[in-house]
Amino acid sequence: MDSAVGRCREIRLRAYPDGMIQPSDLTIIETALPEAGPNDLVVRNRWFRISISTRLMANPDAQAVEGIPFPALRPGDRLADGAIGEVMACPPGSGFEIGTFVSHPLGWRDYAVVDAGSCVALGRGPIEPAAYLGHGWTAYAALTRGIRIRRGDTVFVSSGAGAIGSMAGQIARRLGASRVIGSTSTPDKADWMTAELGYDAAILRNRGSIADQLKAAAPDGVDVFVDMVGGEQLAAAAEAAREGARFVLLGALTAELNVAGASIVAPVQLDSFQLILKDVTLRGYSADRDSAEAFPEWIAWQREARLHFACSTVAGLENAPGALHDACEGRLRGLVMVEV
Ligand SMILES: NC(=O)c1ccc[n+]([C@@H]2O[C@H](COP(=O)([O-])OP(=O)(O)OC[C@H]3O[C@@H](n4cnc5c(N)ncnc54)[C@H](OP(=O)(O)O)[C@@H]3O)[C@@H](O)[C@H]2O)c1
Incomplete structure (x- = not known):
């Protein structure tokens, strides 16, 4: 969001893919940031995850499936996926603070207006984004x-x-x-x-x-x-x-x-x-x-486990459609993440 004009950039499905999803099936739109409601945070995204399941959900015959946390997409819909961003505005008494990091489900855009109930506070950092967004x-x-x-x-x-x-x-x-x-x-x-x-x-x-x-x-x-x-x-x-x-x-x-x-x-x-x-x-x-309740246990365990977080990190929202295509083609390794 440019704070003066309240605008943001987001990626939408332009057309149903024919076979493999192509970057041209997606489009980047500059638009007005939705107005924040009384329970919403305004977040500047720093990283978001790219999941190959997006290809499945962009299919014309995609349906909501229990266990797949992505809704079916229609041309014109905004894409979404796990993201980490910095809080720019939050309701008083929400328990969140401006300048801290949160994880939330609205990636594929540079700024997000997110219900506080979908956000998890991650503090002021530094943070390992792959520990939260990765698999x-x-x-x-x-x-x-x-x-x-x-x-x-x-x-x-x-x-x-x-x-x-x-x-x-x-x-x-x-x-x-x-x-x-x-x-x-x-x-x-x-x-x-x-x-x-x-x-x-x-x-x-x-x-x-x-x-x-x-x-x-x-x-x-x-x-x-x-x-x-x-x-x-x-x-x-x-x-x-x-x-x-x-x-x-x-x-x-x-x-x-x-x-x-x-x-x-x-x-x-x-x-x-x-x-x-x-x-x-x-x-x-x-x-x-x-096993959603075990997530905090994972965060504590991985700190001690000295894991190698294998990531393919792509810089820039505009490069996210290409990263999805490359991930589905098997050209990338580990977690595919966009640094916004
Ligand atoms: N159950 C859960 O809790 C859960 C959570 C998240 C995701 N998932 C599911 O788990 C699966 C793996 O997810 P992920 O994000 O880790 O994906 P992923 O393994 O990173 O998927 C991409 C990789 O798949 C391989 N691949 C490409 N085409 C293939 C083909 N035709 N047959 C076999 N492998 C192919 C390629 O790796 P190589 O080039 O190395 O072969 C490619 O790099 C997906 O089906 C996803 O929906 C499950």
């Missing part, structure tokens, strides 16, 4: 509440270089895993995962059988599978499951990032007999839906 939280909740990890477990993380995956491998290790394997698409990313993220091995999708690569990387089988992908990777993990294996299913990128069009239908063929014989648990899980 270390999701991975931590999945590995402490979705399933329980045990000392000595062999863990497989699909999309191990992604926003959730780049944290899940590290967190699994801190929680006692003895061997951690992740999947990705390119040798470059695989090298980065073993060098920077602490994976013992990385396997490559679209470069030969996942089942064979997983067998080679985990010859004694897999105890825990953190799944962001579904499809062939879920089937391979089921084949490699050890007695008592625990699978936590967080996402289905095979459907969400399907080249032909985003979808919420992610079929997979599993050998159910083997699941029964090996006493395998499969749990579908959403961190925000199932």
Whole structure:
């Protein structure tokens, strides 16, 4: 907001994507900042998260889905996602202070008018934005509440270089895993995962059988599978499951990032007999839906855990549409964040 004129810039869906979402499907608009109501904060955004789920919600047939915290978008709608900003104005007695940071759900714009009830106070800083906006939280909740990890477990993380995956491998290790394997698409990313993220091995999708690569990387089988992908990777993990294996299913990128069009239908063929014989648990899980109360525990835990917050940070609101496209194309690593 230019305080003199009360204007702001925001990004809206211009047109439904045809296949992969393109930067030209989005548009940046300069507009009047909405008037703040009696319970609203005016926030200058500093960072916001880019989520690949935005592609799914920009589909013409997108529907509200429980567990997906994004509403379906229509052309002309403003985009939104987790953000951190500085309070410029707040109602007296609201408990917030001008000049402090808050997290809130209205990213994809430079200034936001946000209901105080949707804001969480983060103090004056300095802050690690990725700890609040990133998916270390999701991975931590999945590995402490979705399933329980045990000392000595062999863990497989699909999309191990992604926003959730780049944290899940590290967190699994801190929680006692003895061997951690992740999947990705390119040798470059695989090298980065073993060098920077602490994976013992990385396997490559679209470069030969996942089942064979997983067998080679985990010859004694897999105890825990953190799944962001579904499809062939879920089937391979089921084949490699050890007695008592625990699978936590967080996402289905095979459907969400399907080249032909985003979808919420992610079929997979599993050998159910083997699941029964090996006493395998499969749990579908959403961190925000199932364990929101554990977020403060994550914030305290990550301070001690010395994690590497893997981020692709893009500068400037105007570059956010390109960042969404690149994230969906698999060109970026870790959390994708815009510094406004
Ligand atoms: N349950 C929950 O609490 C929760 C919370 C947030 C998000 N989610 C869901 O979890 C999943 C992962 O989210 P994220 O934000 O961490 O995404 P992400 O893993 O960062 O997704 C982007 C990555 O997906 C990989 N990819 C691209 N196309 C693919 C394809 N056709 N098949 C398989 N992988 C492909 C690429 O990585 P590579 O190049 O390395 O393969 C790309 O960099 C999503 O489905 C998301 O909706 C769940």
